[in-house]
Amino acid sequence: MELWYTEEHTKNVRFSIKVDKHLYSSQSEFQRIDIMESYEFGRFLALDGCMMLTEKDEFIYHEMMVHVPMATNPEIERVLVIGGGDGGAVRELCRYPNIKQIDLVEIDQMVVEACKTHLQQTACDLEDSRVNIHYEDGLKFIRRIEHVYDLIIVDSTDPFGPGEGLFTREFYGNCYKALTDKGILVNQHESPYYKVYAQSLQKAHERVEGYFPVIKLYNAHIPTYPSGNWMFGFASKVYDPIKDLDEDRWMALDIKTQYYNADVHKGSFALPNYVKKLLMKA
Amino acid sequence: MELWYTEEHTKNVRFSIKVDKHLYSSQSEFQRIDIMESYEFGRFLALDGCMMLTEKDEFIYHEMMVHVPMATNPEIERVLVIGGGDGGAVRELCRYPNIKQIDLVEIDQMVVEACKTHLQQTACDLEDSRVNIHYEDGLKFIRRIEHVYDLIIVDSTDPFGPGEGLFTREFYGNCYKALTDKGILVNQHESPYYKVYAQSLQKAHERVEGYFPVIKLYNAHIPTYPSGNWMFGFASKVYDPIKDLDEDRWMALDIKTQYYNADVHKGSFALPNYVKKLLMKA
Numbered sequence: 001m002e003l004w005y006t007e008e009h010t011k012n013v014r015f016s017i018k019v020d021k022h023l024y025s026s027q028s029e030f031q032r033i034d035i036m037e038s039y040e041f042g043r044f045l046a047l048d049g050c051m052m053l054t055e056k057d058e059f060i061y062h063e064m065m066v067h068v069p070m071a072t073n074p075e076i077e078r079v080l081v082i083g084g085g086d087g088g089a090v091r092e093l094c095r096y097p098n099i100k101q102i103d104l105v106e107i108d109q110m111v112v113e114a115c116k117t118h119l120q121q122t123a124c125d126l127e128d129s130r131v132n133i134h135y136e137d138g139l140k141f142i143r144r145i146e147h148v149y150d151l152i153i154v155d156s157t158d159p160f161g162p163g164e165g166l167f168t169r170e171f172y173g174n175c176y177k178a179l180t181d182k183g184i185l186v187n188q189h190e191s192p193y194y195k196v197y198a199q200s201l202q203k204a205h206e207r208v209e210g211y212f213p214v215i216k217l218y219n220a221h222i223p224t225y226p227s228g229n230w231m232f233g234f235a236s237k238v239y240d241p242i243k244d245l246d247e248d249r250w251m252a253l254d255i256k257t258q259y260y261n262a263d264v265h266k267g268s269f270a271l272p273n274y275v276k277k278l279l280m281k282a
Numbered sequence: 283m284e285l286w287y288t289e290e291h292t293k294n295v296r297f298s299i300k301v302d303k304h305l306y307s308s309q310s311e312f313q314r315i316d317i318m319e320s321y322e323f324g325r326f327l328a329l330d331g332c333m334m335l336t337e338k339d340e341f342i343y344h345e346m347m348v349h350v351p352m353a354t355n356p357e358i359e360r361v362l363v364i365g366g367g368d369g370g371a372v373r374e375l376c377r378y379p380n381i382k383q384i385d386l387v388e389i390d391q392m393v394v395e396a397c398k399t400h401l402q403q404t405a406c407d408l409e410d411s412r413v414n415i416h417y418e419d420g421l422k423f424i425r426r427i428e429h430v431y432d433l434i435i436v437d438s439t440d441p442f443g444p445g446e447g448l449f450t451r452e453f454y455g456n457c458y459k460a461l462t463d464k465g466i467l468v469n470q471h472e473s474p475y476y477k478v479y480a481q482s483l484q485k486a487h488e489r490v491e492g493y494f495p496v497i498k499l500y501n502a503h504i505p506t507y508p509s510g511n512w513m514f515g516f517a518s519k520v521y522d523p524i525k526d527l528d529e530d531r532w533m534a535l536d537i538k539t540q541y542y543n544a545d546v547h548k549g550s551f552a553l554p555n556y557v558k559k560l561l562m563k564a
Contacts, residue, residue: 228510
């Protein structure tokens with residue numbers, strides 16, 4: 001038997017992976033949720049037919065979302081994760097003994113439950129005593145918060161469907177308000193390569209721009225995401241992700257990583273000319 | 283009509299792109315050569331069913347192969363390109379007025395001719411007066427050369443088929459001999475992500491290691507190559523690609539690039555931990 005999962009990266013580009021078993025499928029109030037076992041990438045989660053993570057390469061995405069802000073300000077204590085119901089970002093955060101509170105706001109409870117059952121690699125720390133899960137729309141949750149979090153991580157889906165509100169001006173403004181005086185906002189920022197993603201990247205960049213004095217983009221190689229080149233936004237009230245990186249202090253924490261290190265941290269902010277041009281046009 | 287070109291990145295991963303026209307197909311003495319027109323990537327060249335370049339992303343590969351060594355030592359005058367019959371590396375080299383001689387050693391004349399007819403985007407400078415094309419096996423060509431080139435670029439296919447000899451110890455030793463006292467060798471180094479490519483990367487790294495005092499690897503995002511993450515080897519008798527980079531001098535040349543810039547140059551040498559681990563095991 002041959003079972004292939006195929007994703008359209010654009011209408012003219014398809015990425016297909018061979019599947020052993022379709023472990024889980026459901027239609028929640030918000031989206032279709034699938035978890036499959038593949039030969040090359042281990043288990044993977046797809047929401048509305050887009051791969052969100054695979055066991056083989058999720059370390060890249062989750063390490064880069066978490067360790068870049070944490071190494072910039074190791075004094076972060078209170079963190080809000082919006083989206084990220086798979087638990088991958090929470091797992092990386094839980095490695096910092098300094099962190100006292102992790103609020104996870106996930107709109108879709110079924111995602112969390114499916115990952116707890118089938119994706120323990122990422123969901124493994126969702127029961128940590130510092131973690132509070134709120135099943136709620138992140139856009140609404142953040143409206144009532146003021147001056148609480150040192151770090152907000154927006155681990156959203158693409159800006160179509162349930163993730164759409166997490167790419168709006170209103171949302172970024174509320175993130176600013178919800179952050180403490182030295183707060184940092186990190187959000188997944190799509191890919192610069194294929195047109196439809198590049199347009200989302202431009203919009204996200206343009207909308208976050210008015211609020212924060214420091215705004216930089218960084219990128220990573222994520223083989224299962226469209227084009228393999230994925231970007232993150234780093235927006236901050238005070239800290240510069242390169243000037244304020246304290247390598248020695250982060251090294252002293254002795255957190256073992258598979259992708260992240262201080263050189264990768266700095267190097268990830270080096271953007272190719274075509275990406276800079278995209279951002280100037282944003 | 284729907285016409286799809288599919289490439290197996292591993293036996294469990296397929297990358298497919300929609301094709302408008304199959305422009306050229308031949309079987310040379312060495313390999314099967316195809317050029318097609320695709321919707322997403324423009325024209326592309328495939329050798330033995332592996333995409334070598336597409337009009338949309340070839341700038342990344344060719345800029346990173348050429349500008350990294352050229353910005354490290356802008357005094358380079360004599361260059362040998364082995365492989366690279368598409369002309370992309372030669373095109374980037376021709377932008378340096380300082381360069382006096384570019385020898386292109388391509389085993390397969392039919393590749394050059396096909397590219398001259400159908401891929402002018404890369405083949406455009408093959409008629410430059412500084413360019414000499416030798417239709418010969420690079421492995422044999424280099425045996426008789428001593429102390430001639432300031433830069434050797436190995437723009438080979440994968441280490442299966444006609445490119446195999448370009449990944450051997452003998453070849454790297456001969457490259458060392460063919461280089462001048464301050465010579466630099468840059469070679470395409472496969473991908474660290476999928477096992478079969480990672481093994482080739484390890485072998486290439488291990489074999490080049492004995493000869494050169496400076497050996498560093500760097501990487502780039504190349505969406506149409508397996509995993510989207512591709513590596514290059516920088517081996518040198520004297521120059522360090524980071525310490526000896528003279529940004530201002532390179533900027534003064536006013537070479538317009540779409541991917542390369544001095545930050546990307548430095549950032550591309552930052553390797554993720556899992557890649558470092560691969561290289562330590564090599």
